[in-house]
Amino acid sequence: MMDGIEITFCRQCKNALADVKTIEAEMEDLAKKAGWKARKSHERIKAGISACPNACAAPQIKDFGVVAFIIPEVDREICTACGMCVEACRENAIKLEEYPVFSEKCMGCGDCMRACPSGAITGQVKFRVLAGGKLGRHPRFAEEVLITDDVNSIVDVFSRIVKISMENKMRFSHIPGCVELLKERVRG
Incomplete structure (x- = not known):
């Protein structure tokens, strides 16, 4: 956990389809540089990265998630x-x-x-990039934003989530219309 960003990575078990260590390193570096501060646990931007569709890092209920599949x-x-x-x-x-x-x-x-x-x-590994999930009083599953095989695209979407959170002074999944806003910026 870095200041206001909490990132959970799967443990790379026998089901892993991809090595998520590159994604992990890049996201942690970006998180350290972001400057997002959270006063309380529920204000942290939460991310979950899973190396297979079993999704042990629970990406479906995080502000940002990644699920590898073939x-x-x-x-x-x-x-x-x-x-x-x-x-x-x-x-x-x-x-x-x-x-x-x-x-x-x-x-x-x-x-x-x-x-x-x-x-x-055999199979080509791809990553399903999710956004907008959360638990709490009004839980919501994250929505698919992008399918890619490019680590840079994954990190770019995470960077945009942090930026949107900073602009709105609010955790990403708590911003009304957050996923639609992100999709516009990813497409744009």
């Missing part, structure tokens, strides 16, 4: 259609036809990739 791809040259991926999928998001086919229920957790004995399932 977009699974099947190499048909080496896939044996053994069905291990189907058994491993807790979301029932894979149907085995000639090769595995992923439905919209796929969360991108990578369980299928880890279960594949031939290594036929």
